[in-house]
Amino acid sequence: MIRAEGPDSLLVIIPAFNEVGAIGDVVRSVHRSMPAVPALVIDDCSLDDTIAAARAAGAEVLPLPHHLGLGGCVQAGYKLAYSLGFEYVIRVDGDGQHDARDIPRILDRLKTSGCEMVIGSRFVEQNGSHTGAVRSLGIRFFRLILRPILGKPVYDPTSGFVGVNRGALAVFSRSFPLEYPEIEALVVLQRRRFRFEEVPVKMLPRLTGRSTITARVSLYYMAHVLLGVFVNILKYDRRLRRAKAGPGGGAT
Amino acid sequence: MDRLLHVTTVLSILLLIMVLVSVRRAHIRVEYSLSWLLTGVAMLLLSRSRPVLDLITRWTGVPDTPLTLFLISGALFLVMFFRFSVIISHLRDDNVALAQRVAILEYHIHSLEHHEK
Numbered sequence: 133m134i135r136a137e138g139p140d141s142l143l144v145i146i147p148a149f150n151e152v153g154a155i156g157d158v159v160r161s162v163h164r165s166m167p168a169v170p171a172l173v174i175d176d177c178s179l180d181d182t183i184a185a186a187r188a189a190g191a192e193v194l195p196l197p198h199h200l201g202l203g204g205c206v207q208a209g210y211k212l213a214y215s216l217g218f219e220y221v222i223r224v225d226g227d228g229q230h231d232a233r234d235i236p237r238i239l240d241r242l243k244t245s246g247c248e249m250v251i252g253s254r255f256v257e258q259n260g261s262h263t264g265a266v267r268s269l270g271i272r273f274f275r276l277i278l279r280p281i282l283g284k285p286v287y288d289p290t291s292g293f294v295g296v297n298r299g300a301l302a303v304f305s306r307s308f309p310l311e312y313p314e315i316e317a318l319v320v321l322q323r324r325r326f327r328f329e330e331v332p333v334k335m336l337p338r339l340t341g342r343s344t345i346t347a348r349v350s351l352y353y354m355a356h357v358l359l360g361v362f363v364n365i366l367k368y369d370r371r372l373r374r375a376k377a378g379p380g381g382g383a384t
Numbered sequence: 385m386d387r388l389l390h391v392t393t394v395l396s397i398l399l400l401i402m403v404l405v406s407v408r409r410a411h412i413r414v415e416y417s418l419s420w421l422l423t424g425v426a427m428l429l430l431s432r433s434r435p436v437l438d439l440i441t442r443w444t445g446v447p448d449t450p451l452t453l454f455l456i457s458g459a460l461f462l463v464m465f466f467r468f469s470v471i472i473s474h475l476r477d478d479n480v481a482l483a484q485r486v487a488i489l490e491y492h493i494h495s496l497e498h499h500e501k
Binding site: 133194195196197198200204207208211212215310 | 476480483484486487488490491495498499
């Protein structure tokens with residue numbers, strides 16, 4: 133069983149769905165990079181042998197009883213990490229796109245900056261990371277949208293290579309977007325006056341499978357995320373106004 | 385016009401029978417059948433009350449009485465679909481939270497079993 137040890141305990145969570153071809157290598161690369169750190173694979177009810185491959189590579193596995201989608205899957209990991217008392221959690225995707233050698237850099241920035249979230253970004257420095265044309269276009273669009281909302285530029289808002297501290301973990305354990313969570317999660321944190329920073333990382337081509345955000349679903353993705361962003365803004369601004377109105381204002 | 389009202393009456397009665405049979409067979413819960421029953425009764429009453437329908441047509445400025453019946457029925461169904469979307473959204477949130485809780489509890493149980501061995 134994984135347990136939080138020490139004041140700077142770190143858990144690496146790896147959401148996975150049908151990643152039998154990649155998950156073993158991902159877990160092993162995490163263990164090579166951070167030998168003393170536990171890796172937790174959250175299996176989103178895979179139809180292949182992802183669970184067995186993850187266990188064989190030395191990971192703990194949290195199997196979900198049915199398919200929840202990426203947001204539900206990641207939140208399950210956050211909830212378990214929070215309940216076990218971990219101070220930091222870093223999410224690494226199960227498809228092999230994230231280079232585990234960047235984990236120490238994200239952890240270091242989390243500890244030294246004191247900010248609640250650190251995003252592994254492929255665009256802070258040009259490092260030859262692999263990004264598809266449609267995704268690049270989407271990222272540029274959301275950069276423009278998020279700049280005034282977040283009050284600072286975010287170069288890689290769709291990155292899933294993310295580290296959070298216990299403050300953000302507490303928030304995400306209670307409230308986390310179910311579909312396409314990365315961008316909405318940023319807004320959720322910002323509305324709570326939490327801070328984020330980006331560190332340069334290298335993204336690799338995925339080892340197996342294909343992205344769920346294909347060209348065909350990208351329009352749905354953009355509409356969904358945009359709506360989610362504005363709903364979160366309205367929701368938190370309303371709470372803020374109520375809180376400012378005092379006890380009679382029904383602060384939550 | 386009268387034939388259209390008769391057809392609406394028959395459809396309303398069929399809807400009411402179908403909902404009542406479904407409730408009896410426990411295919412639909414009583415609380416979710418109420419809105420269907422109310423819609424069926426409303427359609428039935430309107431299709432049998434030509435003067436009321438004519439009055440609503442004049443009030444709303446709709447050019448045609450059958451169109452009024454169609455619009456009222458459409459509005460009722462839209463409200464119901466919206467209500468069911470709200471219910472489904474709540475169920476989805478509850479379902480996700482429950483699945484996560486089950487997964488975490490199972491994880492703790494397996495860990496304890498492993499620890500005892």
